[in-house]
Amino acid sequence: MTDTWPYLDVHQSRTHEPTPYEYRLAATLEQVFAQEGHELADVVRGLNARAVHTADGTPWTEESFRAEMNRLGD
Amino acid sequence: MTLSSTATADRIYATGLRNQWHPVVPSRFVAPGAMRKVTALGEQWLLFRRSDGTLSMLADRCPHRGAPLSLGRHLGDRVACWYHGVEVGTDGTVTSVPGLPGCNLEGKKLVTSLPVREVGGAVLAWFGDEEHPEPAELTLPDPLTDPAVDAFLCYAEWEVPWRYAVENLLDPMHGAFLHHESHTMFAGDTTAKFRIRETDRGYFFEKTDQRGVNFDWVELCRTGVDWVDLSIPYPPSAGPGGPFGIVGMVCPVDEQRSGVFFWRYRRVEDWQRASWRFLYKTLIEERHWEVLEQDRVMLEAMPADADQRENLYQHDLGVVRLRRLYRAEAEAQSSAGA
Numbered sequence: 001m002t003d004t005w006p007y008l009d010v011h012q013s014r015t016h017e018p019t020p021y022e023y024r025l026a027a028t029l030e031q032v033f034a035q036e037g038h039e040l041a042d043v044v045r046g047l048n049a050r051a052v053h054t055a056d057g058t059p060w061t062e063e064s065f066r067a068e069m070n071r072l073g074d
Numbered sequence: 075m076t077l078s079s080t081a082t083a084d085r086i087y088a089t090g091l092r093n094q095w096h097p098v099v100p101s102r103f104v105a106p107g108a109m110r111k112v113t114a115l116g117e118q119w120l121l122f123r124r125s126d127g128t129l130s131m132l133a134d135r136c137p138h139r140g141a142p143l144s145l146g147r148h149l150g151d152r153v154a155c156w157y158h159g160v161e162v163g164t165d166g167t168v169t170s171v172p173g174l175p176g177c178n179l180e181g182k183k184l185v186t187s188l189p190v191r192e193v194g195g196a197v198l199a200w201f202g203d204e205e206h207p208e209p210a211e212l213t214l215p216d217p218l219t220d221p222a223v224d225a226f227l228c229y230a231e232w233e234v235p236w237r238y239a240v241e242n243l244l245d246p247m248h249g250a251f252l253h254h255e256s257h258t259m260f261a262g263d264t265t266a267k268f269r270i271r272e273t274d275r276g277y278f279f280e281k282t283d284q285r286g287v288n289f290d291w292v293e294l295c296r297t298g299v300d301w302v303d304l305s306i307p308y309p310p311s312a313g314p315g316g317p318f319g320i321v322g323m324v325c326p327v328d329e330q331r332s333g334v335f336f337w338r339y340r341r342v343e344d345w346q347r348a349s350w351r352f353l354y355k356t357l358i359e360e361r362h363w364e365v366l367e368q369d370r371v372m373l374e375a376m377p378a379d380a381d382q383r384e385n386l387y388q389h390d391l392g393v394v395r396l397r398r399l400y401r402a403e404a405e406a407q408s409s410a411g412a
C-alpha cells in the first residue's frame with residue numbers, strides 16, 4: 001500500500017491479473033451478451049457456438065457456467 | 075488539534091463543512107495492526123487499527139510538544155511518540171509518560187479522537203468542531219445497504235478543491251460532452267432542460283426530457299454524510315441487470331485536494347451478479363477508470379478562481395443550488411462559534 005499522493009490506481013477490484021483464459025472468456029461473454037441476449041440459456045449457447053469452452057475444454061452447461069462465474073466473480 | 079469552531083466561513087468553505095460525516099480513505103489503506111497518516115479537512119490525522127480490526131482516528135499531534143504521532147510506534151492498543159516516548163491510547167488518553175512516570179499528563183484525554191464507521195469498504199469519520207464532538211445520526215446510502223445491490227468502490231485522489239468535485243456530480247450535462255468518447259455516455263441529446271425536485275434528504279437535479287440514456291439525473295443526499303446517487307446506462311454487452319449506479323462521496327483533504335469515492339453498483343443477483351463482477355474486474359473497471367480520468371483532467375485544469383468569474387446558464391442550476399447550500403452552512407458554522 002503506497003503512502004504517496006496521489007493514489008490513482010486503475011485496478012482496485014482485482015485480486016490477480018486475469019489469465020489469457022479469463023480475458024478470452026470475458027471478451028466473448030461481452031460479445032454474447034450483445035449479440036445473443038441476456039438469458040442464461042443464450043449465454044451458454046453463445047459461448048459454445050463460439051467454441052470458447054471451460055478451462056478443461058468441455059462445452060459449457062448452465063451449471064458449469066454458473067459455477068465458473070461464481071468462482072471468477074467473487 | 076480539533077476543528078476550531080471559530081474558523082471563518084471562508085476557511086470552512088475551503089476545507090470542508092464540519093459537524094457531519096465525511097469519507098476519509100478506503101478501509102484497506104489501514105491493515106490490522108497498522109497505522110496511516112491522512113489529511114482531511116485541512117488537518118493531519120492518524121488512523122490506527124488494532125490487530126483485531128478495531129479502527130480509531132486521532133489528531134496526528136503528540137500532546138507533549140506536537141510531534142506527529144504518525145512517526146511513532148504502534149503498540150497494539152496505543153501509539154508511542156517517537157520524540158520522547160509519550161504513549162497515547164486509541165481514545166486520545168495519555169496512557170504513559172515514560173520519561174517522567176506519574177506525570178500529570180497521564181490519564182488525561184489530550185488528543186482529539188474522531189468517531190469512525192466503516193461503510194462499503196471506506197472509513198467515514200465524524201468531523202465535529204469543538205462544540206459538536208458527538209456524532210449526529212448517520213443514514214447510510216441505501217444502495218450500499220440493499221442486499222440486492224452489488225457494489226465496487228473506486229477511490230482516487232485529485233488535485234481539486236472538494237467543492238469542484240461535488241459540483242461536477244451535480245452537473246449531469248457534462249456527460250454528453252466530456253464523456254462523449256466513452257463506453258457508457260456516448261448517447262443522449264446535447265441539449266436538455268433541467269429541473270430541481272426537492273426530496274426530504276436533498277434534491278434531484280434532472281432532465282425533464284430524457285431519462286435512462288446518458289447521465290440524466292443526480293440526487294444530492296444529505297443524511298449525516300453528503301453523497302450523490304446517479305445512474306448511467308450500460309451497453310448490452312455488460313449483460314443483464316440494467317444500468318449501473320454510482321454513489322459518490324468526496325473527502326475534503328485540504329484547500330487544493332480531494333479524495334473521491336465512487337461506488338459503482340448494480341442491481342444484480344445470482345449468476346448475473348457473478349458475471350457482472352467477473353466482467354467488471356476483467357474489462358469494465360478499466361473503462362470506468364478512463365471516464366473518471368476525463369473528469370480529473372478537466373477539474374485539475376480548472377483555474378483556482380473558476381467559481382469567481384463565470385457566466386452560468388440553465389444547466390448550472392444544480393451547481394448554483396449546491397453552492398448556496400454549502401455557503402450558507404459554512405456561514406452558520408462560523409458564526410455558531412462566535
Ligand code: FES
Nearest residue numbers: 136138139155158
Ligand atoms: S513530542 Fe511526543 S513525546 Fe514529546
Ligand SMILES: [Fe+2]
Nearest residue numbers: 248249253369
Ligand atoms: Fe464525469
